[in-house]
Amino acid sequence: MRFIDQDEVRERLTYELCIPLVRQAMIAFSRGETRQHLRSILPLSEGRVLGIMPGALGEHAMFGAKLISVFAGNFAKGIQSHQGVVVLFDGESGAPVCIAHAGEVTAIRTAAASAVATDALARPDAARMAILGYGEQAHTHARAISKVRKLEAITVWGRDPARAKAFAKSVEVELGLPVFVASTVRQAVTGVDIVTTVTNAREPILEGAWLAPGTHLNLVGSSGAGPTEVDHEVVVRSRFIADSREGVLAQGAEFLRAKAAGLVDDSHVVGEIGQVLAGDLEGRQSRDQITVYKSLGHIVQDLAAAKALYEAG
Structure with missing residues (x-):
């Protein structure tokens, strides 16, 4: 053994x-x-x-x-x-x-999966990323996504400004790129190409109205049917792609809440990232489309x- x-x-x-x-x-x-x-x-x-x-x-x-x-x-x-x-x-x-x-x-494979999805779904010239959260997954996602896109800057938001500043300093030293601390979620996502959510939020902190056309999102922090990091509009506005479609239909909180509100049905989860990677499903369909990769993780x-x-x- x-x-x-x-x-x-x-x-x-x-x-x-x-x-x-x-x-x-x-x-x-x-x-x-x-x-x-x-x-x-x-x-x-x-x-x-x-x-x-x-x-x-x-x-x-x-x-x-x-x-x-x-x-x-x-x-x-x-x-x-x-x-x-x-x-x-x-x-x-x-x-x-x-x-x-x-x-x-x-910690590592979750971020690697988000990097794979970002590479497949984000615009090729995506260069600015916002990370919502400053814990372990924030660090691993900064490292992983920098492997698939040439990032020019990262913006971080978290509820504790001191911890957000400590995260920013650490990532600046490690990755050699500027990391800015935002005072609000809206400020964090303004002008960025990639948004990665890795918080413990129980209720939405990110509103779809704040997203620019063409943004790609990795929704990672909520791994069950309860906690939700983003509002209904994020779900409704996006091309919604899962790591596991079956998993998201059963346990994807953001999707399930939007469905319960009557705003989407099961067809809104258009497929899985594995299908995109294999060439069996179209990923991003236009430069201005908002794309979501919903990560639950599978064995x-x-x-x-x-x-x-x-x-x-």
Whole structure:
């Protein structure tokens, strides 16, 4: 049994490795080559859940599951919000062969998936990004998306100005580009090409009326059917593409709220990013179109990342 700890995941699961891995995993997922169930989420208490995600990379390929807790209050304590393990089983013998640190795998592969979607859906000349939130996923998304677009500047917004400033300083040093702190969400998204939401907001903080034509959005912070980071207009105005269409129809909070309000129906989720990547679905249809990639995360992304680390020794 191989154990891959947090430090090893952080060191070896680079974006240069993870971005193409996730890209291929999402294509395979949308083609029906992988197997998985919808995530099972067990609420524990306010802001604390346990998630169980089983899946297989193919009929005789590696399979496994992610067991992960999400404790929203951990960030304030300097602890990862996502804690758990990814367990890999051999596809031929059925034996468990590897356990990997799920919090670090999740942090990196989630951002890698958003980078893949940004590369497919954002305008080719997109150069300015707003990040709503300043936690771990804000850092990983800044790193990942800078790999697929030549960013000129990043603007960050968060509820705590001191933490937003600390984030800005850290990313400026790491990526060597200017990072500005916005005092409001509206200010943050004004004049940008890419918006990435990675907050713990329970109710909408971003209004669709504030978005310029041609904006691409990665909606990441809400991973269940309750919390919502954006308002109905964001959903209605956009070409709405999921990581998993089945997942979004069941657990995508932003879409579900707009549907409950009678503003959209299931056809508004036009398809999956894997279909776009495979050339089976048109992504951005015009320069002025607003595009959304709704990220819930699915187990094949985690399994593909853990498998690559395991097989590389």
